[in-house]
Amino acid sequence: xxxxxxxxxxxxxxxxxxxxxxxxxxxxxxxxxxxxxxxxxxxxxxxxxxxxxxxxxxxxxxxxxxxxxxxxxxxxxxxxxxxxxxxxxxxxxxxxxxxxxxxxxxx
Amino acid sequence: xxxxxxxxxxxxxxxxxxxxxxxxxxxxxxxxxxxxxxxxxxxxxxxxxxxxxxxxxxxxxxxxxxxxxxxxxxxxxxxxxxxxxxxxxxxxxxxxxxxxxxxxxxxxxxxxxxxxxxxxxxx
Numbered sequence: 001x002x003x004x005x006x007x008x009x010x011x012x013x014x015x016x017x018x019x020x021x022x023x024x025x026x027x028x029x030x031x032x033x034x035x036x037x038x039x040x041x042x043x044x045x046x047x048x049x050x051x052x053x054x055x056x057x058x059x060x061x062x063x064x065x066x067x068x069x070x071x072x073x074x075x076x077x078x079x080x081x082x083x084x085x086x087x088x089x090x091x092x093x094x095x096x097x098x099x100x101x102x103x104x105x106x107x
Numbered sequence: 108x109x110x111x112x113x114x115x116x117x118x119x120x121x122x123x124x125x126x127x128x129x130x131x132x133x134x135x136x137x138x139x140x141x142x143x144x145x146x147x148x149x150x151x152x153x154x155x156x157x158x159x160x161x162x163x164x165x166x167x168x169x170x171x172x173x174x175x176x177x178x179x180x181x182x183x184x185x186x187x188x189x190x191x192x193x194x195x196x197x198x199x200x201x202x203x204x205x206x207x208x209x210x211x212x213x214x215x216x217x218x219x220x221x222x223x224x225x226x227x228x229x230x
Contacts, residue, residue: 001170034216036154043203043220044146044154055218087154091215095169098154 002026002090006099012107019075021102023088028068032092035064035073038101039084047086048073080106109134111204111221118227125191125228129204129221130184137162137182142207142214145178145189147200148223155200159207159214160187167214194228201225 003026013019023033031051036044046055048064051071061076075082083106088099115127129143136143144159158168160178168176177190191198202224205217 032215036217043223044217045220046216046218049216049218089154089216091209091213094167095171096156096159096214098156101153 001095002029002093002097004088004090004097004099006086006088006102008102009100010103010105012105013078014107015078015080017078019078019082019104021073021086021104023066023071023073023099025069025071025090025092029090029092031067032090033064033066033071034089034091036087036089036098037082037084038087039081044087075104078104078106109206109219111206111219113202113204113221113224115202115224115226117225118229119194120230121195121228122193125189125194125198125226127189127191127202127204127224127226128186129188130186131206132185135182136180136185136187140209140212142167142209143180143187144205144207144214144217146203146205146217148203149197149200157189157191157202161212165212196228199226199228 005024007022033051035048038044052064085101085103110132142159145157160166175192180187204221206219207214208218209215
């Protein structure tokens with residue numbers, strides 16, 4: 001199985017700050033990576049696929065990057081509505097696996 | 108707009124078989140190259156992929172659960188189902204169904220999700 005490791009596990013930042021979350025795969029996965037946002041008590045929503053392609057309707061302050069084994073999710077200007085847990089997911093090989101999540105809070 | 112809705116028991120006893128159904132509306136389960144999947148989330152924990160099925164019957168199961176899982180599709184009713192046998196307290200979780208978008212027979216990411224259903228395993 002490909003193990004996905006996210007860092008940090010949680011972070012607290014101020015409104016307007018740039019926030020970056022890292023996801024590392026235990027082996028190379030090309031760009032077969034997706035990011036999800038799960039707001040408290042809500043359903044996960046797809047944010048980004050193919051490492052850097054924004055899903056329709058996702059605000060442009062979100063961006064993804066990386067390839068191979070190291071990936072990032074960035075929020076250029078953190079907003080109160082971005083409080084959520086963010087998960088990466090690889091789809092290079094079965095079983096499809098998720099990172100453990102990064103909880104983003106407002107300072 | 109594609110919508111998915113899980114249904115099934117909220118409380119099951121240990122050792123029984125859990126059966127969940129996901130009804131798809133706003134689109135056909137047998138169109139395109141989509142797989143249809145189940146993901147679960149234990150209380151306060153992260154996401155765990157359970158398995159995915161193609162309308163033609165092809166399946167992928169998580170090896171950690173494979174011995175206890177059966178998935179099926181009913182194209183006439185536009186739904187797919189999950190059976191998980193011999194449940195224990197460790198199977199207590201919110202169970203989500205989702206469309207597993209893909210290409211050329213390979214599923215990629217989950218782009219439409221149901222609202223999730225909390226299943227508690229307890230005597």
